[in-house]
Structure formats: C-alpha cells, structure tokens
Amino acid sequence: MECIITIELGTNAVRVYAFDLNGNIIGSLKGYCPTFHSEPDYSEQDPDQIFITMLYVLKNLLNEVLHPKKYKVLCICFSSSMHSVLAVDKRGNPMGKAITWADNRANKEAAKLKNSTLGKKIYSATGTPLHPMSPLTKIAWIKNNEKEKFKQVSKFLSLKAYILQQLTGEYVIDYSIASATGLLNIHKIKWEPESLKFAGITAAMLPDLVPVDTKVGKLNKAYQASLGLSADTKILVGSSDGCMAVLGDGVNGEGVATITVEDSGAVRVVSDKVMQDDKQRFFNYLLTENKYISGGPTNNGGVIFEWFTRQFGDFKNPFDLEHTMLELINDASKVPAGSDGLIFLPYLLGERAPIWNPNARGVFFGINIKHEKSHFVRSAIEGILYEIYSIGKTLEEHRTINSLSINGSFGTLPFFTQMVADIYNKPVRLRQNYQSVSYGSYLLSATEMGIYKSLDEAAKTVVLPDLATPDKQNNKMYLKYFKIFERLSTKLASEFADIAALQHQ
Amino acid sequence: MNQFVLCHNTASELRLFPHIIEIGVIKNPAIRLNGFPCEIDRCLKLYYIQEGKFEWCINDRSYTLFPGDVALILPGTEFGNESNVLEIGCFSWIHLQVGKNEKGELENPAWSSLSDTESYAINKILQSDHTPILQKFTDAGVILKGIQTELFKQEIGFQARVNHLIDEIFIQVSRQFTRMSNPGRDFPKTFMKLEQELRQNLSHQWTVEEMAALVGLGTTLFNEKVKSYSGFSPLNYLINIRISEAIKLLKIPNISLTDIALDTGFYSSQHFSTTFKKLTGYTPSEFRKNHIGTN
Numbered sequence: 001m002e003c004i005i006t007i008e009l010g011t012n013a014v015r016v017y018a019f020d021l022n023g024n025i026i027g028s029l030k031g032y033c034p035t036f037h038s039e040p041d042y043s044e045q046d047p048d049q050i051f052i053t054m055l056y057v058l059k060n061l062l063n064e065v066l067h068p069k070k071y072k073v074l075c076i077c078f079s080s081s082m083h084s085v086l087a088v089d090k091r092g093n094p095m096g097k098a099i100t101w102a103d104n105r106a107n108k109e110a111a112k113l114k115n116s117t118l119g120k121k122i123y124s125a126t127g128t129p130l131h132p133m134s135p136l137t138k139i140a141w142i143k144n145n146e147k148e149k150f151k152q153v154s155k156f157l158s159l160k161a162y163i164l165q166q167l168t169g170e171y172v173i174d175y176s177i178a179s180a181t182g183l184l185n186i187h188k189i190k191w192e193p194e195s196l197k198f199a200g201i202t203a204a205m206l207p208d209l210v211p212v213d214t215k216v217g218k219l220n221k222a223y224q225a226s227l228g229l230s231a232d233t234k235i236l237v238g239s240s241d242g243c244m245a246v247l248g249d250g251v252n253g254e255g256v257a258t259i260t261v262e263d264s265g266a267v268r269v270v271s272d273k274v275m276q277d278d279k280q281r282f283f284n285y286l287l288t289e290n291k292y293i294s295g296g297p298t299n300n301g302g303v304i305f306e307w308f309t310r311q312f313g314d315f316k317n318p319f320d321l322e323h324t325m326l327e328l329i330n331d332a333s334k335v336p337a338g339s340d341g342l343i344f345l346p347y348l349l350g351e352r353a354p355i356w357n358p359n360a361r362g363v364f365f366g367i368n369i370k371h372e373k374s375h376f377v378r379s380a381i382e383g384i385l386y387e388i389y390s391i392g393k394t395l396e397e398h399r400t401i402n403s404l405s406i407n408g409s410f411g412t413l414p415f416f417t418q419m420v421a422d423i424y425n426k427p428v429r430l431r432q433n434y435q436s437v438s439y440g441s442y443l444l445s446a447t448e449m450g451i452y453k454s455l456d457e458a459a460k461t462v463v464l465p466d467l468a469t470p471d472k473q474n475n476k477m478y479l480k481y482f483k484i485f486e487r488l489s490t491k492l493a494s495e496f497a498d499i500a501a502l503q504h505q
Numbered sequence: 506m507n508q509f510v511l512c513h514n515t516a517s518e519l520r521l522f523p524h525i526i527e528i529g530v531i532k533n534p535a536i537r538l539n540g541f542p543c544e545i546d547r548c549l550k551l552y553y554i555q556e557g558k559f560e561w562c563i564n565d566r567s568y569t570l571f572p573g574d575v576a577l578i579l580p581g582t583e584f585g586n587e588s589n590v591l592e593i594g595c596f597s598w599i600h601l602q603v604g605k606n607e608k609g610e611l612e613n614p615a616w617s618s619l620s621d622t623e624s625y626a627i628n629k630i631l632q633s634d635h636t637p638i639l640q641k642f643t644d645a646g647v648i649l650k651g652i653q654t655e656l657f658k659q660e661i662g663f664q665a666r667v668n669h670l671i672d673e674i675f676i677q678v679s680r681q682f683t684r685m686s687n688p689g690r691d692f693p694k695t696f697m698k699l700e701q702e703l704r705q706n707l708s709h710q711w712t713v714e715e716m717a718a719l720v721g722l723g724t725t726l727f728n729e730k731v732k733s734y735s736g737f738s739p740l741n742y743l744i745n746i747r748i749s750e751a752i753k754l755l756k757i758p759n760i761s762l763t764d765i766a767l768d769t770g771f772y773s774s775q776h777f778s779t780t781f782k783k784l785t786g787y788t789p790s791e792f793r794k795n796h797i798g799t800n
Contacts, residue, residue: 013736031745032735034700049749055784056745057736093756093796222786310690318689318722319730 003071004449005061006441007054008241009080009160011035011045011100012263014054016061017438018071021451027065028438031057036097041104044097047086047162054163059227073229077445078238079437080160082180082285085135087142088162090154092171098159099138106137107358109144113137114280118194125192127274127284127292128182131352136182139199153205160238161207168217168235171207176239176293178209179286186274186286212239212288213448236445241437243287246270247455248440249405249431250462257295257392257401259420259428260436261384261411265301267353267391268293275398281354282395288455294398296353296391300346300384302410304362307348308380312373329415332378337422337474338481339375341366344383345488347496351387354394355489359500365488381419382478386485389423404428405464407436414468422474423482429464508532511656513602518656521664524616525671526600528652533557533591540591543583548600549611550578551674553646557594562587563637573646575639577678579632580605597649601671616668619675625709626718629702630679633719639681648674683721692734695720703746707770713739747771748784755793762789 003026008015013033018026031053036044066073083101088094099105113119114130128134135156143150157165158181161173178184183199183206185192191203210216216235224231238244242260246268251258257269269275274284275294284294306321313324347360364376392401406428410416421428431439443458452458510529513519519528526548533540543562552561552575559570564582578584580603586592604612611632613624639645652670655663687695699720703711716739717727731739747769754765766777766789774789781789 030736032696032737032742034697046749048752049746052745052749052752052784056741059784091796091798220786222791224786226782226784226786313690315690318687318726319692319695321690321692 001071002074004442004445005073005076006438007078008437011081014057016057018066019442023442027061029057029061043100043102045100047094047098051163051166062227067228073233075234075236075445077236077441078160079241079244079441082240083133083135084159085138086157086159086162087153088155088157089152092165095149101133104132106132106141109137109140122195123280125185126182126195127186128180129280129283134182136195136199143200155205157207164216167219167223170217172210172216172237173207174210174212174237174239175286176212176243180240186284210237213444238441243285243293244440245407245436246293247443247459248436249407250459251405252456252459255400255402257404259388259404259406259411260408261301262408263301263303264299265388266295266297268295269395269399298387299349299352300387304346304348304384328377331374332381335374335378338477339379339382342371342375342379343481343485344379346383346387353391359496361496361499385419385423386482390486406430417468421468421470423478425470425475428468430466431464524602524614526602528599530597532595533593536593537591539589541586542589543585545583547580549580549603550600552576552596552598553649555595559592568638573641573643575642575645577637617672619672622712622714626715627675627679630682635682635686642681644677687721692730696734707750708768711743755789756796758797
C-alpha cells in the first residue's frame, strides 16, 4: 500500500499526517515546539528543536503506524507558517533563533516604510503588507540593529527552508512562502530589487525560488536509514499554511471565501488577479504562478476567547480549558444574538486587517445594569467574529463573495460556525475531523503525482459535507450592532494610541 | 500558645533536633525599637503571623504581612524590619539548619523522610523565583503549633513526629507555592515555565514526579496533560530538548562529546551516541563533521 505524508511546521506544533492515495487519513501525530519571548516584542523559535521535533514525530508515525502496516511512503509534502526569518552562516548553521510572524521588533522599520513613497511601491510590487511581521522589515531591523551579526550572515532562510536544507542539503523557498516575505515581486515572480536594497541584501543571500510542487533533492542517506524511507521518496517543497488551507477547502475560484479561525485568523479569496488596495489592507500571496490568494489576517481569533475563558471561566478541574470553554459557550447560547446591546472589540493583541492598528485594545461597550456574565461571554465571541466579518466586508469592495468555507479549531466549533453564517448572511461550509492545511498538502502531492490533472481539478473534488445556513432574524440584529462595532474600531484610534503609550511605560 | 523561645545550644527540648536552630512564639504588646534588625543568616526561616500587621523586608523588598500569612526566608537572604522595629502583634517561627550542595541547591537532610527525588523537587520549588510570602496559609500555623506541642509534651514517638511535621511544613509550603504560581488555568504558560526549568537544569536526571511537582499536578494528570498538549510523554519531551540542545553544542568546536553528553543530561557519551543516532541517523561525531567540517 502506498501513502503520502504531509508535514505542517506551525507556530506551536509540528503536525504530521499520513494519507492514502484517495485522501483518507491513515494516521497523524503532533509535537509541540515552544515560542520564546526573550523580550516583550520578541517571538522566536528554535530551528534545531523544530527539526528534531519534526524528525521525532515523523519517526514515531512511521514506526507506530506506517511501517507495521507496510505502507510505502511515496511523497512527503511540507507546509509552514509564513514570515519566519532565520539567519545562517556560511556553513548553514543558525545564527541564533528564528524570528516568527508574531515578532514585533521591526515596528519602527515597518512604520517608516509604510508612510513613504518607497513603501507604496514595495507594497504594490510584493503584495505583502508593510508590517513588522514581514521578513523585509525584520531583515532591515537586523541590518540596523545587529550590524556585526548582519555582516556574518550568509543566507536568510525561512524555517521551512532550513528544515528542507537539513533533510536534503538544498536551499529552496517556494513561491507561497517567498510571496509573504515582502521581498518577492509577485507580478514577475522574481526577487524585488527595491526590497532587496531596503533590506540590504542580495538575491544570493536568499534560497532558490521554486514552484510549490517542486521536488527538493533527495533525503540524506542518514535520514533514509533512521526513518526507514527509500531513496526515491519524493520531498515536495509545498506551500504556506494559509495557502494550503484555502486549497484544502477546495476554494479555487471567485465567489467563495475561506475563513480560518485558529488562535489568530484570516479571511481569504482566490483569483488569477492581484488585489490592489490603495489603503494597503490586504495581502496577496502566490499559490502557483497565476493563482493569487488575497485576504486579511487578524491577531485576535480564538486566542481571545481562550484568554476570556482563563480569566472568567469556572474551572472544575485543573487546566481543563476545553470543558470550561464549552460551558461558557453553553452560557452564551442562552443570550439572544447581539448580546442585548453589549459590544466587544477584541483587539487585545493590537490588530492587523482591516484597521492595521498595533495600538488597538479591547473594549466592552454599552454595558447596562441588566447585563450578566453570559452577555459578556456571548459578546466576546461576537466581537471576535465581527472582526472576522469586517475583513470579509472590506474584501467585498474588491470581490464578490457568495458563500464561505470555514476551518480552524475555533472556526469549526458549531456555535462559531453558525454565528459566522448569521453575521455574514451567507451559507458556510465546513469540514470536521481534520485540518484543511494538511488536506491541501495532500491535494498538492496527489496532483504532482498525477492522481489529479491539475490543482483546479483536485480542488473541485473537495466535498465539504456540513453546512450552516444563515438565520435572517439574527443577521438583522448583528448588522445593527456591527455598524457601531465598526465605527468604534476607527473612532477610538487616538484613545488607543494614548492608552497604548501609557501601557508601554 | 504562650510566648517562648527555644535555641539549639541552650534548650534541652532541642537536644534530639540539632537541625532546629530556634523555635518560638512572641506576643509583642508595644512597639519595640532595636527589636528586629535586618540580618543575613545561613539557616532557613519560616514565620507565621497570628495577630497584628508587620512590615518586613526580605531581600531588599518590603512586604506587609497580616494574620495567617507565612514568610519563607531562604538561607543567605537578608530579612528583618528596615528600621529595626518590632511591631505590635503575635507570630511564631522556626529556624532550620539546612545544608547546601556545591550547586547552591538545598540538600535533603538526614532526619527527613522525604525521598531524594521529592526533596529535590521541593527544594526546586522553594528556590524558584517567586514571592517569599504565602497569604492566608493557616495550615502552616497549625503545623508549627503541632511541633511546639510535641516538643513540650515529649510523648512517645515525639522525635519522629517533630521531624515528620517539619517535612509536612516543607510539603505544604511547596504545594501552596505551586498552586499560587499555577492556578490551573493556563497550561501553555505553566508548560513554558516547566520547559525553562528543564532547560536550565538539563544535566539533572529528571523524573516525572519531579516535573509534575513543579507544575503542582499529580503524575497521572501531569502525564495526560503533557501528552495531549505536546504530543510527547514528559520523558520523551525531555529527550527532545536534550537532543536539540546537543545539536547546538555539536556545532561549537572544542567541546568534547562527553561534555556535551553530560551537559545535556545523558548518562554517558555512549548513551548520547545511541540516542542521537537512533533519531538522526548520524553519530554525534559524524553530525559534527557535517556541520563544522574537519578543521
């Protein structure tokens, strides 16, 4: 029997799935990797720990599930979070830890660039919002703040590029990950000279640019032996988690948007055209040469509801977050849509799309004497999803969205899914059981292997079985409150700036 | 309980307990100047407030203690009232002689019936970075009172009982500290703290019991939580960190493989080599050669 392995290098964990050739899951395992915060603005991961964790989890899955059942692994396909930066020396050894998407050290570099003419030019060439998440601004930060280190850097890699280099000896970066660096001209699919100049590097300091279905060399002999894999196992470079989630949900043309709600979240659409936005509110990432995934990210997804649960939930057993969360959701379901006029702005972590305001903060608005704890719970969830809606609504200035698909650990909670349908007033499709990101990697692998003729055909085969249909009554209620939510989000800008300044003291 | 003070070199009650330097209760009806100086001692001190309000300084930070509060002063820590004033109120205390090993860790004393592993974990908790004050911890007062009663009555078995009660204080105080720093809500944060602790003492032969104690969980629940959160059993997660750290050290020339093995917590270079090869397919020296070349 033959199988395909997908490896997802996420911010908190490495997830390994095995699929049979028809796309059924044979097994899956995960391994946690910590994010380190040595300074308040810093967010780093240890590349070697990710590598070891990946090997460990992969080996366990092989030894526990695949080898005993005599599966032959035809292909291993990678995906990873976007925007990571890892400096390596001339031997390819990491110079410190990798900087993740959540790192804000390049705040100044990003703010300065955003307000300049060069910034506008770079945004329209690269499609990546000018923000400290972008590797462009992170490399510029290293150039400006760690001059000695910068001189010694041989290459700037993404975490995935490092892992692939460890496994195969090759330096490659796929179009998707590259298009999220702020360094790639997404129209020409070449490194953008203006970006390179701003970052102070040359194209030779970046990995080789390759399409997402590229086979990367061969697995090193030692790993073939330790994992029990044959030399002809294909290693596919793969894509980013965001792009894979869209593919995995089968979203492939206009009219459909994909919503992801994990800790953070995003709303994405697919098109063969770049979405040019004068206000620089959206990203445009490449899945393939002519397929752009455009959309907006939010910092404040499920992580905010988790925070709420930890503060206000009733923990019957130590660390039983899941159960406590479900009890709160149960409370929330007893309150009518709109939480009787209690509105929550979820910006505890500042916000990206659509307001792009790092100083934004959380707000409960409209509290009256009749509000109870359950109103606060419901409005917390509504606030998180209003934010998701505000991204979708801005996307609709550029694209028509008739229906939605949803994924992610929070998005697929029935209460969340139904609320998304009601707020958007659109039907929402979802898939339980497994992650869209991994399924996207399966589809990409299967297409490369010729099981599907094209990614289009592969995407068309995706059936999302469950459907939430919108409740018109609730929608009317939500929209009334959303208008206030939207106004508050921008109206409070100067107060957000003041309070953030005080909090930074 | 009336006021009293027993000191180890004068009190016959302490003859069998050389590790109790001092134990006592004071009821102070009026402010006493020159009554409570800031001092550094080599013993471990525990104070329990019964009545009144006390402004005490521990390691250059001042704390206000109320009835029911406990102050734990580790050896070598400056402690007292900044103006050398003994305030009005009532409190009891015990000073204990505890040895330290070369790493500065508290040793498991001979009189204790704690196992070495338990004692290691408790000392880790006591020495970890937290406030020295436990608020509203009346259990400590009850145990102290128990020790005093045993010492004065000297009924059959009192030697064992006193030592048990001292163990009991350590156990309860450390449990209370972990409950305080891990309120049982935020596993990611708790796990992160544990992970830091493991990394800082990677050469230690950690047991699951020790790790669980640091988090304030029983081992069964601890195993379950770590497995579902990290995907690994606690010990496998530890191996994961060990190998990840070893990889970094292997890329630095001039550190011997034996040193790397021991620093990262393997029993021997042989054990290191086998574990490393099993996972990566390379022996540590092959891996090193690939990454820093032969020179």
